[in-house]
Amino acid sequence: MAHAPSELALVPFVSVENMMRIVHAVGIERFLAELAGYIEEDFRRWERFDKTPRIASHSREGVIELMPTSDGEAYGFKYVNGHPRNTRDGRQTVTAFGVMAGVDNGYPVLISEMTILTALRTAAMSALAAKHLAPPSARTMAIIGNGAQSEFQALAFGALLGIDRVRLHDIDRSASERCARNLAGRGIDLSICATPQEAVEGADIVTTVTADKQYATILTDNMVGSGLHINAVGGDCPGKTELHPDILKRSGIFVEYPPQTRIEGEIQQLDPDHPVTELWQVIAGTAPGRTAREQITLFDSVGFAVEDFSALRYVRALLETVPHFDALDLLADPDDPRDLFGMVMRAASPAPRAANGI
Numbered sequence: 001m002a003h004a005p006s007e008l009a010l011v012p013f014v015s016v017e018n019m020m021r022i023v024h025a026v027g028i029e030r031f032l033a034e035l036a037g038y039i040e041e042d043f044r045r046w047e048r049f050d051k052t053p054r055i056a057s058h059s060r061e062g063v064i065e066l067m068p069t070s071d072g073e074a075y076g077f078k079y080v081n082g083h084p085r086n087t088r089d090g091r092q093t094v095t096a097f098g099v100m101a102g103v104d105n106g107y108p109v110l111i112s113e114m115t116i117l118t119a120l121r122t123a124a125m126s127a128l129a130a131k132h133l134a135p136p137s138a139r140t141m142a143i144i145g146n147g148a149q150s151e152f153q154a155l156a157f158g159a160l161l162g163i164d165r166v167r168l169h170d171i172d173r174s175a176s177e178r179c180a181r182n183l184a185g186r187g188i189d190l191s192i193c194a195t196p197q198e199a200v201e202g203a204d205i206v207t208t209v210t211a212d213k214q215y216a217t218i219l220t221d222n223m224v225g226s227g228l229h230i231n232a233v234g235g236d237c238p239g240k241t242e243l244h245p246d247i248l249k250r251s252g253i254f255v256e257y258p259p260q261t262r263i264e265g266e267i268q269q270l271d272p273d274h275p276v277t278e279l280w281q282v283i284a285g286t287a288p289g290r291t292a293r294e295q296i297t298l299f300d301s302v303g304f305a306v307e308d309f310s311a312l313r314y315v316r317a318l319l320e321t322v323p324h325f326d327a328l329d330l331l332a333d334p335d336d337p338r339d340l341f342g343m344v345m346r347a348a349s350p351a352p353r354a355a356n357g358i
Contacts, residue, residue, distance in 0.1 A: 009333035014112040014315060018324040022315070023116070025322045029159040032152070036124040036131075036160055038314040039307050046280035048072060049306050053260035056237070061085060063237050069305035076100040076309040078114055082237065084211045093148065093211050094118065100312040107331065110316045114308065121311040122303060123152035126231045127160040129299040130205055132282050132289045133254060134229035138204035139165055144196050144218055145210035145234055146170035146179045153207050153233075154183055161205075165189045169199035197223055208242040209233040221246040226294040235266045236302045243298075245269045251296040254279045254289070256304040265300040276300070 014022070023031050042049070054067045062083030069076060080096035087093060096114035101107060114121075130138070141163045143150050150168070157163040166188050168176040176192045183190055193199040200206055200223050208218045211234065221244050224230070230251065235241040243266050253276045255261040262272060279299070281287035290297050319325055334343035 005329045005331075006333050008107070009329060009331040010327040011108045011330045012110050012316075012319060012325040013328045014110070014319075014325050016113045016116065018326070019113050019116045019315075021324040022318055022322050023120070025324070026318065028120075029155055032120060032124050032127070032156045033159045035120060035311060035314050036128040036156070039121075039125055039128055039310040040283055042071070042306055042310045042313075043280040043283045045071070046278075046284070046306070049309070051257055051304075051306070053257070053263060054305065058238070067303075067305040067308055069309050070103060071309070073103055074100055074109075074309070074313070075103055075106075076305070076312050078118070078305065078308040080114070080118065098308055098312050100309070100316060110312055110319075111328065111330070112312060112315055114311070117311050117315065118303075118308070119149055119152045121307050122149060122233065122301075123156035124160075125303070125307050126153055126207060126233060126299070126301060127156035128283075129254065129279055129301065130157065130229055130231060131160050132279070133297040133299060134161065134205050135227055135290070135293065138229065139163060140167065140203050141165070141205040141207065142167040142169070142193075142199040142203040143179075143207045143209065144169050144199055145208060146172075146175040147209065147211055149209045149233065150175075150179045151182045153209065153231075154179075154188060155186070157205065157207075158186070158188060163188075163205070165191075167191045167193050167199040167203055169193045169196050200224075203228070205229045205231060207231040207233060208235075210242055215239060215241050217244050218242040219247060220244050221250070224250070224296060226296065228296050229290075230296070230298045231301065232266050232298060233301050235264075235268075235300075237264050238268065240264075241266050241269055247296075248274075248298065251298040252291070253277070253298050253300055254282065255300045256280075256302065256307075260304060261300055261302050264302045266298070267300055 048071050050070045054065045056065045064081045067078040078098040096118045098114040100110040154166045170176045180190045224247050255276045277287050282289040
């Protein structure tokens with residue numbers, strides 16, 4: 001007997017192909033700006049969310065993590081990995097997928113790829129933090145580490161802050177050249193720099209987004225002048241940092257969720273009681289952001305589940321007007337909710353014959 005699932009059993013699934021269709025239909029700059037708006041809305045209601053550091057399984061090769069949260073009405077989680085050596089085998093360093101469900105009945109309402117969506121979310125989050133922390137006159141940005149995240153970062157900062165000059169550096173010059181090619185024609189003045197020092201010179205904002213899982217010093221203390229905003233993205237797990245500790249001691253530090261950031265972020269290098277400000281408090285207006293023109297501000301970004309929840313919430317809303325998705329037959333849906341066994345057995349039965357034997 002053929003199985004005919006009801007609408008209750010079908011779950012919208014956004015594949016990689018459909019995510020790309022959605023981004024093209026909306027436009028990438030608009031997508032980044034609207035996604036940042038959803039994150040900002042959720043940060044303003046931060047106290048409503050369940051919060052826990054992500055559940056991580058570390059190995060020599062990388063990390064696999066689950067990132068769950070709920071606002072009491074919807075529940076969301078993301079599965080994500082981080083394997084820096086994957087590129088040697090032609091694989092992505094980071095891949096992900098996510099699920100959103102209704103709290104009232106536990107049924108999934110969305111399953112989505114999140115490799116592309118995480119890249120967009122990370123960039124939107126970076127630009128949102130800079131919107132509240134960077135010098136208001138900022139127009140020049142340095143991006144150190146020109147891997148898969150770099151173009152998204154440049155476009156997000158352009159969309160939210162009007163950044164129109166970007167200085168690129170990577171130890172692999174071909175990565176910077178690829179980034180420059182991909183961003184050509186988007187109204188950004190691009191420069192490829194031979195050293196991190198050259199990239200930082202004259203920049204108002206510096207994003208560090210390198211991939212190696214190690215204690216690294218991408219920025220040294222003498223490279224960081226007054227008034228700079230630092231967007232530290234690459235240090236996002238235990239044993240992986242990018243900034244010299246002396247920079248942290250000179251900076252106003254802003255984080256997503258301290259119990260997670262103290263384990264994974266740049267501040268893992270500092271005493272556990274070193275003062276930090278939670279970014280949601282700045283966005284909600286209950287704590288100050290940048291307090292002086294000459295202050296160095298640092299967003300110690302590690303990524304938090306609420307941001308992924310916001311991204312899933314945004315994509316679900318988009319599907320109403322940009323319906324690029326497949327309907328998955330994911331949930332068992334027997335006629336009698338108590339008769340799951342009967343549904344299974346009937347599926348194996350031959351189709352009934354007509355009374356006349358035809």
